[in-house]
Every structure is written in structure tokens, then in C-alpha cells.
Amino acid sequence: MDALLKVEDLHVNFKTPFGMAKVLNGVSLYIKPQEIVSLVGETGCGKSITAKSILDVLPETSIISGKISLKDKDFLSIGKKERRTLIRSRIGYIPQNPMTSLNPVFTIGEVFFDLIKWHGKEIVPWRAYRKWKRHIKEERDIAIELLKKVHLPQPEDVLSKYPTQLSGGMRQRVLIAMSMIGNREFLIADEPTTALDVTIQKGIVELIKEKVEEERLSVLYITHNLGVAKYLSNRIYVMYAGDIVEFGPSESLLRNPLHPYTQGLLNSIPKLVKTGFSGIPGRLPSYITPPEGCRFSPRCPKSMEICNNIKPPLKEVEEGHFVRCHLYGKDN
Amino acid sequence: MEKIIEVKALSKHFKTKKGLTVKAVDEVDFFLEKGKTLAIVGESGSGKTTLGKTLLKIYEPTGGRIYFEGKDITNYSKDKMKELRANLQMVFQDPTSSLNPRKSIGNIISLPLKIHTRMTKKEIKEKVIWLLEQVDLSPAFYSRYPNALSGGQKQRVGIARALALNPKLIVLDEPTASLDVSVQAKILTLLEELKNRFGLSYIYITHDLGVVRNMADFTLVMYLGRVMEYASTEELFRNPLHPYTVALLSSIPTIMDEEKSTIPYEITLSGDIPSLTEIPDYCRFYSRCYKKEKECMEKEPELREMLSGHWVRCIRV
Numbered sequence: 001m002d003a004l005l006k007v008e009d010l011h012v013n014f015k016t017p018f019g020m021a022k023v024l025n026g027v028s029l030y031i032k033p034q035e036i037v038s039l040v041g042e043t044g045c046g047k048s049i050t051a052k053s054i055l056d057v058l059p060e061t062s063i064i065s066g067k068i069s070l071k072d073k074d075f076l077s078i079g080k081k082e083r084r085t086l087i088r089s090r091i092g093y094i095p096q097n098p099m100t101s102l103n104p105v106f107t108i109g110e111v112f113f114d115l116i117k118w119h120g121k122e123i124v125p126w127r128a129y130r131k132w133k134r135h136i137k138e139e140r141d142i143a144i145e146l147l148k149k150v151h152l153p154q155p156e157d158v159l160s161k162y163p164t165q166l167s168g169g170m171r172q173r174v175l176i177a178m179s180m181i182g183n184r185e186f187l188i189a190d191e192p193t194t195a196l197d198v199t200i201q202k203g204i205v206e207l208i209k210e211k212v213e214e215e216r217l218s219v220l221y222i223t224h225n226l227g228v229a230k231y232l233s234n235r236i237y238v239m240y241a242g243d244i245v246e247f248g249p250s251e252s253l254l255r256n257p258l259h260p261y262t263q264g265l266l267n268s269i270p271k272l273v274k275t276g277f278s279g280i281p282g283r284l285p286s287y288i289t290p291p292e293g294c295r296f297s298p299r300c301p302k303s304m305e306i307c308n309n310i311k312p313p314l315k316e317v318e319e320g321h322f323v324r325c326h327l328y329g330k331d332n
Numbered sequence: 333m334e335k336i337i338e339v340k341a342l343s344k345h346f347k348t349k350k351g352l353t354v355k356a357v358d359e360v361d362f363f364l365e366k367g368k369t370l371a372i373v374g375e376s377g378s379g380k381t382t383l384g385k386t387l388l389k390i391y392e393p394t395g396g397r398i399y400f401e402g403k404d405i406t407n408y409s410k411d412k413m414k415e416l417r418a419n420l421q422m423v424f425q426d427p428t429s430s431l432n433p434r435k436s437i438g439n440i441i442s443l444p445l446k447i448h449t450r451m452t453k454k455e456i457k458e459k460v461i462w463l464l465e466q467v468d469l470s471p472a473f474y475s476r477y478p479n480a481l482s483g484g485q486k487q488r489v490g491i492a493r494a495l496a497l498n499p500k501l502i503v504l505d506e507p508t509a510s511l512d513v514s515v516q517a518k519i520l521t522l523l524e525e526l527k528n529r530f531g532l533s534y535i536y537i538t539h540d541l542g543v544v545r546n547m548a549d550f551t552l553v554m555y556l557g558r559v560m561e562y563a564s565t566e567e568l569f570r571n572p573l574h575p576y577t578v579a580l581l582s583s584i585p586t587i588m589d590e591e592k593s594t595i596p597y598e599i600t601l602s603g604d605i606p607s608l609t610e611i612p613d614y615c616r617f618y619s620r621c622y623k624k625e626k627e628c629m630e631k632e633p634e635l636r637e638m639l640s641g642h643w644v645r646c647i648r649v
Contacts, residue, residue, distance in 0.1 A: 205585070274546055277546060280517075283515075
């Protein structure tokens with residue numbers, strides 16, 4: 001198996017006035033070429049930190065260790081400048097909130113042309129920039145081409161508009177178009193539909209799926225919506241408090257959730273049939289003093305003695321379906 | 333059957349600076365039986381929240397009538413409303429911005445008691461601690477401030493505040509929209525318990541049809557200020573008639589296979605919800621409808637009772 005992106009044993013700690021916050025606790029994941037992988041979890045579980053680690057945009061208070069590699073090239077061992085150039089030219093990013101992700105004082109076109117011309121560059125030479133800015137032709141054609149790809153009507157008009165003149169769904173389409181600049185092969189989408197209505201969400205999710213198939217992209221899709229994850233992805237990773245607790249093919253993971261956290265999460269979702277729902281007691285542990293052993297153990301209804309002391313290893317229960325839980329030990 | 337609240341042709345129109353009229357709520361009719369839950373669903377901009385606020389006379393209605401327990405309260409003055417206010421409470425959408433960050437939780441919950449009752453300080457404190465217990469918060473929260481609370485805890489405080497004056501009807505405006513599902517499930521369970529314990533009636537404003545299915549007895553689907561469909565929740569999910577309702581159902585990303593049976597067919601709406609200032613005089617859903625015909629442009633359809641208790645505003649049904 002050749003993984004396009006591979007994250008191995010990623011630890012991210014943050015320096016805080018109260019001590020070291022140990023957020024990511026050995027995250028490992030891989031994404032094969034042309035695969036959509038969802039990373040699912042609740043607020044504060046470390047989903048976005050994982051994405052930010054891959055994109056190298058963590059704040060300076062962070063301490064990162066582990067291995068992140070794109071096509072066998074290890075990001076963390078190369079120099080900062082080379083790393084950033086590599087990341088910016090190869091990885092596309094769709095942000096969470098389309099309302100705040102576009103600068104309101106520039107038109108869509110101004111931002112778009114800059115991105116097309118200078119994408120992947122660490123530093124933009126000022127003089128060359130001013131000279132170029134006076135006659136933009138090529139970039140306009142590329143931008144219109146990309147906006148057509150995301151099914152925006154009248155792309156020429158959109159380019160001359162300011163972000164506030166567009167609706168949320170249209171802005172998210174513009175951002176998806178921007179993420180596809182420069183033949184990227186890998187996309188990170190960080191909850192791109194959370195801020196949108198369900199009817200709009202459906203259109204955006206379908207668009208992402210269509211583009212991924214057309215352009216042969218691979219995607220790491222971060223979401224808290226298991227329904228969206230099921231619709232989009234081949235495989236799902238479930239994250240809790242900085243740990244990957246379970247992962248596997250979407251079908252098998254949702255049909256047969258193994259980890260008590262995944263089960264709790266699935267039971268919490270109000271469904272379209274009257275099945276009722278139960279929440280998960282307690283709340284996320286503090287990252288400064290996380291529980292020893294399994295981080296879910298204080299909230300787990302099936303917690304055992306061993307869970308409080310030893311972090312469970314990953315165990316393959318079905319084909320490709322792994323779980324990190326002591327319930328699935330060697331004997332049973 | 334006792335009606336707790338009934339509205340007839342209720343409207344709330346706003347005037348913009350440019351002189352345009354925004355018909356946020358346009359001739360809405362419904363009633364709610366005592367002890368039941370009515371869900372109001374629709375996209376953002378459909379007038380759900382405005383309807384909720386107009387019901388409680390937080391906004392003055394511009395047309396129509398509101399009856400609370402049979403009494404016409406439409407023209408009640410501020411003073412008269414104040415007496416009634418104890419019966420009609422609201423829980424707001426964003427728990428963070430609806431709690432004053434400079435006041436302690438004890439202070440926040442006791443404010444309605446200070447305004448509306450003549451209880452002594454000691455009695456108020458006892459009542460607040462009792463209220464905290466009702467929403468499963470420990471008395472230690474009394475002296476804490478909102479920033480020390482998680483989203484779920486803040487929403488519990490919002491609920492405790494709404495309960496303080498022993499209301500009969502609570503309007504819940506997307507109380508779980510900003511919460512995680514595992515927290516949402518606990519808040520929803522709490523709301524069910526409180527409803528049974530205190531004999532409350534709820535008007536539940538939401539866009540989450542999964543929540544509606546599990547919480548509400550009746551459902552009102554709104555689009556651009558108008559009621560598009562109204563039926564008991566059972567009936568609506570078994571037999572959705574309006575194209576908009578079907579589109580809403582179909583846009584839910586489902587997890588279980590059983591859920592698919594409630595969706596008659598797959599449909600993705602194109603385009604966004606139109607502006608409230610540009611409402612056509614024919615069917616409002618026309619621009620996004622996938623079943624439209626020429627006749628839909630002739631006039632605005634009436635809300636018709638297609639089956640017993642199942643009202644639809646569409647001529648194509």
C-alpha cells in the first residue's frame with residue numbers, strides 16, 4: 001500500500017501558563033491516493049490541530065514531534081522554508097467559516113489572481129508584484145475556469161464582487177475553487193459546511209465529491225457530522241481527546257462501531273426515525289492533566305481497572321477496522 | 333383539549349431604511365395544545381426566530397392576533413405584559429452571548445425573581461439553588477461566572493433562568509445549535525424531563541429535523557415567513573407533501589438505513605433562499621422548486637387541509 005500522506009505518532013504539546021497541554025497523543029493516520037478520509041470527533045478533540053500540524057500553521061507555543069510525510073518526503077525533518085514551499089504548493093485547504101475566511105476589503109478577483117500567480121511562494125517580490133498587477137490576463141482565464149468548475153453562475157461577475165455581496169454557499173464555492181489552484185493532489189477540508197444551512201450543505205458536499213472524482217484528488221475531511229462522513233468518505237477515523245480511538249471503512253465502522261466512544265457518539269445523534277438518544281456523561285478531560293491510560297476511561301460506561309493505567313494498543317477486529325480499546329483484548 | 337397558545341394571521345413586517353418592507357413573518361396561523369411541543373423548522377432567514385419573538389411579544393406584531401390561554405394578548409400594554417411575562421419565557425440560541433459575562437450565575441438566574449416577585453434575598457438564593465439542581469448543576473455554580481462554564485453548562489443556566497418564574501410556555505430558539513451532539517443529547521433529555529416534571533409546553537425552533545422527529549408532537553415548516561406545511565410530526569415524517577419539506581428531509585446526511593425510508597426521493601435544492609425584500613406575489617418557493625409548473629406563477633397558493641390535520645401550501649399536491 002502506497003500512502004500519499006502519512007502521519008505517524010504525532011505528538012503536539014502546547015506551552016500554557018498552567019503547564020504543558022498534551023493535546024495530540026500519538027496520532028497516526030494515512031491517506032491513499034484518490035481516497036477521501038474523514039476525521040470525526042467533537043469540539044476540542046484535536047481534529048483541527050491535526051490539520052494545522054500537517055499544514056504547518058500551528059502557533060509558536062506548540063511543540064511537535066512525530067513524522068508527517070507526503071509521498072515519502074518527511075516534512076518535519078526538512079528546513080522550514082523548503083517545508084512551507086512544499087506544503088503550500090501541494091496541499092489545498094478549504095477553511096471552516098466562509099464568512100471570515102475571505103478578506104472583506106478585497107474583491108474575489110484580487111485575492112484569486114494573487115493566489116494563482118504566487119501560490120506556493122514563501123515571499124512575494126514587491127516590485128515584480130506591482131508590475132504584474134497592472135495587466136492580468138492569464139490569471140483571469142484560470143480563475144474563470146476554476147469558478148466554472150464549482151458551478152458558480154456568471155464567474156466574471158463573481159470576480160468583481162466583494163465577499164459580503166455573496167451568500168455563504170457561494171463564498172464556500174469560491175473557497176473550494178481557490179483550494180484547487182495549481183493542480184493540487186491533496187486537500188484538507190476543515191468542517192467546510194458547519195456554518196451553512198443543511199440544504200446548502202448538501203450542494204457543497206456533493207460538489208466536493210464530484211471534484212475529488214474528476215480531479216483525482218485525495219482528501220482529509222474534518223467534520224463532526226457522521227452523516228456527511230458516511231456520504232463522502234471511504235474510511236473514517238474517530239478521534240477523542242487527541243487519540244485516534246477507532247478507524248476503518250465507513251460502512252463497517254458505522255454498522256458495527258466498536259469503541260464505546262463511537263457507540264456513544266452514534267447514540268447521541270437524533271435520527272429521522274424515532275429512536276431516542278442518549279448522551280455521553282462527563283466532558284473532555286483537561287489536556288494538562290489527561291488521564292493515564294485510556295483518555296476516555298473516566299467517561300466510559302465499560303471502563304475496567306486496566307483502562308486507568310495502560311493506554312490500549314490498536315487492535316484489528318475486522319479487516320481494516322481498528323480499535324484502541326481494552327475490551328477487544330487478545331483473548332476475546 | 334386546552335389550547336395554551338393560538339395565533340391567527342400573525343404578521344411581523346419590518347421597514348428598512350430604504351423604505352422596503354421585510355415580511356419576516358407573514359400571516360401565520362397555528363395553535364398548540366397544553367403540554368405538547370410544536371417544532372418550527374426552516375432554513376436561516378425563514379422567519380423562525382422572528383415568529384418566536386413575536387409570539388412572546390418581544391417584537392410587537394404588525395398584524396393578526398395572539399391568544400394565550402384563550403385571552404387575546406395582542407394589544408396588551410407593557411405593564412400588562414409584565415404580569416404575563418412569568419408565563420411566557422424564552423431560551424436563546426447562543427448560550428455565550430445570552431449570559432452577561434460580568435454577572436455571576438446566581439445573579440443571572442435571580443434577576444427574573446427580583447423583578448417579578450417579592451421574595452426575600454434568602455428565599456431567592458434558596459430558589460436559585462433549587463433551580464440549579466433542576467438542571468443538574470451543583471450549587472457550587474452559584475458564584476461562578478459564565479466564562480468558567482462549558483457550552484452545555486451555559487445552556488443549562490439559560491434553561492434555569494427561563495424556569496425561574498414557573499412558566500407555562502417556553503420558546504426554545506435552537507437551544508442546541510452550538511453544542512456537540514453528545515452534549516445536545518443530554519440537554520434534550522433534560523428538556524423532556526423538565527417538560528414532564530413541570531407540565532410545560534414548548535415551541536421548539538430548530539433546523540435539525542432529527543431533533544424534531546424525536547422531540548416534537550407537531551411540526552410547522554416555514555419558508556420566507558410563510559407556513560408551507562403543518563402536521564403532526566408522525567404524519568409529516570410518514571407523508572411529507574410539500575416539495576420544500578421533502579427537500580429539507582432529503583438534505584439530511586443520514587447514518588442508519590432505516591432513516592432513508594422517511595425520504596421519498598433524493599433532491600438537492602439549487603440556489604440560496606431569496607431575499608425577504610424580493611418576495612414574489614406567486615408561490616415563494618417557485619425559484620427553487622423542482623416541481624414547478626406555469627400555474628404556480630399565477631397566484632400564491634392557499635394553505636389547504638389535504639388530510640385531516642395536515643395542511644399544505646402547494647397547488648401541485
